[in-house]
Amino acid sequence: MTGDERRSQILHVAIKLFSQYGFRGTTTKEIARAAGVSEAMVFRHFATKEELYHAILDHKACEGGGSNPCDEIAGLIASKDDYQVFYNLMLNALNHHEADPEFMRVLFHSALEGHELSEIFIERNIVPVYELMSAYIAERQKDGAIRADVNPRVVVRAFVGMMIHHALNNSLWDRKRRLLDISNEEAARAFADILLRGVGPAAE
Amino acid sequence: MTGDERRSQILHVAIKLFSQYGFRGTTTKEIARAAGVSEAMVFRHFATKEELYHAILDHKACEGGGSNPCDEIAGLIASKDDYQVFYNLMLNALNHHEADPEFMRVLFHSALEGHELSEIFIERNIVPVYELMSAYIAERQKDGAIRADVNPRVVVRAFVGMMIHHALNNSLWDRKRRLLDISNEEAARAFADILLRGVGPAAE
DNA sequence: GTCTATACTAGGATAGAC
DNA sequence: GTCTATCCTAGTATAGAC
Numbered sequence: 434m435t436g437d438e439r440r441s442q443i444l445h446v447a448i449k450l451f452s453q454y455g456f457r458g459t460t461t462k463e464i465a466r467a468a469g470v471s472e473a474m475v476f477r478h479f480a481t482k483e484e485l486y487h488a489i490l491d492h493k494a495c496e497g498g499g500s501n502p503c504d505e506i507a508g509l510i511a512s513k514d515d516y517q518v519f520y521n522l523m524l525n526a527l528n529h530h531e532a533d534p535e536f537m538r539v540l541f542h543s544a545l546e547g548h549e550l551s552e553i554f555i556e557r558n559i560v561p562v563y564e565l566m567s568a569y570i571a572e573r574q575k576d577g578a579i580r581a582d583v584n585p586r587v588v589v590r591a592f593v594g595m596m597i598h599h600a601l602n603n604s605l606w607d608r609k610r611r612l613l614d615i616s617n618e619e620a621a622r623a624f625a626d627i628l629l630r631g632v633g634p635a636a637e
Numbered sequence: 638m639t640g641d642e643r644r645s646q647i648l649h650v651a652i653k654l655f656s657q658y659g660f661r662g663t664t665t666k667e668i669a670r671a672a673g674v675s676e677a678m679v680f681r682h683f684a685t686k687e688e689l690y691h692a693i694l695d696h697k698a699c700e701g702g703g704s705n706p707c708d709e710i711a712g713l714i715a716s717k718d719d720y721q722v723f724y725n726l727m728l729n730a731l732n733h734h735e736a737d738p739e740f741m742r743v744l745f746h747s748a749l750e751g752h753e754l755s756e757i758f759i760e761r762n763i764v765p766v767y768e769l770m771s772a773y774i775a776e777r778q779k780d781g782a783i784r785a786d787v788n789p790r791v792v793v794r795a796f797v798g799m800m801i802h803h804a805l806n807n808s809l810w811d812r813k814r815r816l817l818d819i820s821n822e823e824a825a826r827a828f829a830d831i832l833l834r835g836v837g838p839a840a841e
Numbered sequence: 842g843t844c845t846a847t848a849c850t851a852g853g854a855t856a857g858a859c
Numbered sequence: 860g861t862c863t864a865t866c867c868t869a870g871t872a873t874a875g876a877c
Contacts, residue, residue, distance in 0.1 A: 436842070454750055458661030460870060471844055478874060542749055544809050545742055546658055550811075563816060586817045587827045590806070591799045598798030605748050606756075612767060613790045623791045629840075631831030640860070660844060664852060675862055 440478040443468045444492055447485050452535035456486055456544035456550075458475050493536055500560065502526065503565050510569055515578060515629055518569065522597055524621035529599035531617060537600060564588055570632075586626060588632055595624045638770055644682040647672045651689050656739035659746035661783065694758060697740055703751065705762065707769050714773055719782060719833055727737055727800055728825035733820060734804035739802060744838075767793055774836075783836050792836055799828045 434442070448470040449598075450459045461482055465472040479485035482548055505525055509518045530537050543551035563586070570585035579588075602613070638646070650672040654663045665686050669676040683689035692779075709729060713722045734741050747755035767790070774789035803824055806817070819827075 434842080439842075454661050455746075456662070457657055457658055458750060459673030460805070462870065463873085472871085473845085473873080474843065477842080478870095484873070514751070538749055541745065544658075545746055545749070546662060560816070583827060583831070584819070584823075587819065587824065588774075588831070590803055590817050591831055592827055594799040595795045596855095598802055599794055602794070613794050615788070615791065619788075620791065620794075623787060624795055625797055625836030627787075627792070627832065629835075630837070631833075631835030634832070637832075638860080641860075665854080666852065674860095676853080677855080677863085678861065681860080684854095686853070 436478070439470070439474065439524055443470070443475055443478055444485070446491075448489055448535050448539065451486060451489065451542065454537035455523075455546055456482075456548055458542075462498070484550075486550060489536075489539060490550065504560055510565075512574070513571060516625055519592065519625040519628055520564075520621050523592070524617055524623050525602055526596050527603075527617040527621060529604065534600075534604040537597075538604065540623060541601070554621070563593075566592070577634065580634055583632050588628070591631075592624075592628055595628070599624070639683070643674070643678065643790050645676070647679055647682055648689070649807055650744065651695055652696075652739050655690060655693065655746065656742035660686075660752055661750060662746075665689075690752075690754060693740075693743060694754065706766055714769075717777070717780070717782070719777060720829055723796065723829040723832055726770075727796070727828050728821055730800050731804055731807075731821040731825060735807065736743050738804075739791055739807040741801075742808065745805070749765070767797075770796070781838065784838055792832070795835075796828075796832055803828070 443464065446465045447459070450463055450467060458466075460473055461475055464485075467476045468475070474518075475485070502522060502525060502587060504517055505519050508522055540551045540554060542548075543556075567585040568590045570579060570588050573579040574581050574583075574585070606612075651663070651668045654667055654671060657663075657668050665676055665679055668689075669679045670765065672679070679689070683692060706726060706770060710722055713725055744755045744758060746752075748759075770793045771789040774783060774792050777783040778785050778787075778789070803817075811817075
């Protein structure tokens with residue numbers, strides 16, 4: 434195996450373990466064993482455990498390319514089709530987390546442990562989405578499509594809350610304990626629907 | 638210090654540390670040091686680290702007494718005042734997690750680590766609330782107060798999602814990064830409002 | 842690129858004195 | 860009830876051979 438291949442393989446194994454046990458809970462011994470190499474190999478490719486942990490961010494940044502949720506729905510935002518905007522944001526996020534549950538778990542662990550990894554990611558990737566969505570909602574309030582007496586940030590919080598909580602529950606145990614067993618499409622439809630009716634202009 | 642006092646003190650210190658670093662990420666050495674005693678003392682009161690971890694559940698069960706969210710709003714449920722039901726459930730939960738953020742964090746860590754602690758708690762305390770709320774929503778659908786085409790469990794998921802995500806964000810960094818700085822009352826009002834309008838009968 | 846061997850610290854847990 | 864000393868394993872990291 435070439436250097437790059439091995440490096441990538443170790444990184445993938447590490448992501449899996451970090452996503453299960455967090456930074457402090459994962460040992461370099463485990464990573465080495467799971468990758469089928471000696472510990473010396475791990476430290477050959479990554480100077481420290483910390484460096485290996487941070488490499489996750491770079492890897493995810495590369496993997497995602499330039500694509501982020503904002504770009505994907507830019508067209509919909511321009512069209513001001515609220516339902517499509519929220520439905521697609523929700524569905525994309527749920528699908529994304531279903532396809533790659535590890536990264537979300539790594540971030541949760543990192544946030545709970547108080548590790549800087551999550552802060553870096555949130556500052557770079559989450560805050561901008563928050564801002565964009567808040568701005569969109571404020572704009573739609575001016576248009577009269579959304580009630581003016583709701584705080585846009587609270588709406589975003591509600592939206593993200595439904596999304597993250599559902600994605601995390603799916604990843605953690607819905608496969609096992611069928612508290613709620615629905616497709617991502619159905620979830621996205623229901624959540625977008627609740628949110629939009631919830632903040633829409635009051636009925637006459 | 639008497640045995641019980643010491644035991645309780647060690648437990649409290651342990652909860653704080655487990656809530657920060659999770660089970661695997663917390664060491665008995667740290668616990669002992671933070672409690673100002675030797676490690677031997679820790680193992681005198683708790684046979685193993687695992688036993689100490691599980692003692693958190695018993696302690697919280699005792700502390701909460703018999704009171705759980707269901708009892709607290711039983712009267713409101715009977716009155717079928719939807720807004721009061723959801724508002725109070727939300728506000729109680731947010732206040733509770735604000736007063737005692739450690740426990741929520743311990744549970745999150747435990748769930749992410751795949752430790753049985755969280756499963757025990759969820760089975761005993763969360764599932765019943767889920768069931769109660771789903772049943773209430775189904776009943777209100779029969780009454781025509783809530784649209785019949787929504788899945789009650791999805792509504793509960795949306796509700797709990799807003800609540801847990803907001804509580805966790807508050808605990809993790811809203812004090813620091815003021816993405817959303819509102820009182821629990823305001824949050825509960827907004828979330829209950831969004832949810833109820835969201836699932837209410839369609840406007841004519 | 843990969844390994845074995847190793848250094849050294851930290852982790853969980855116990856023995857036995859006071 | 861509390862400590863020091865200790866056991867043994869596991870954890871991070873490095874040296875040096877192949």
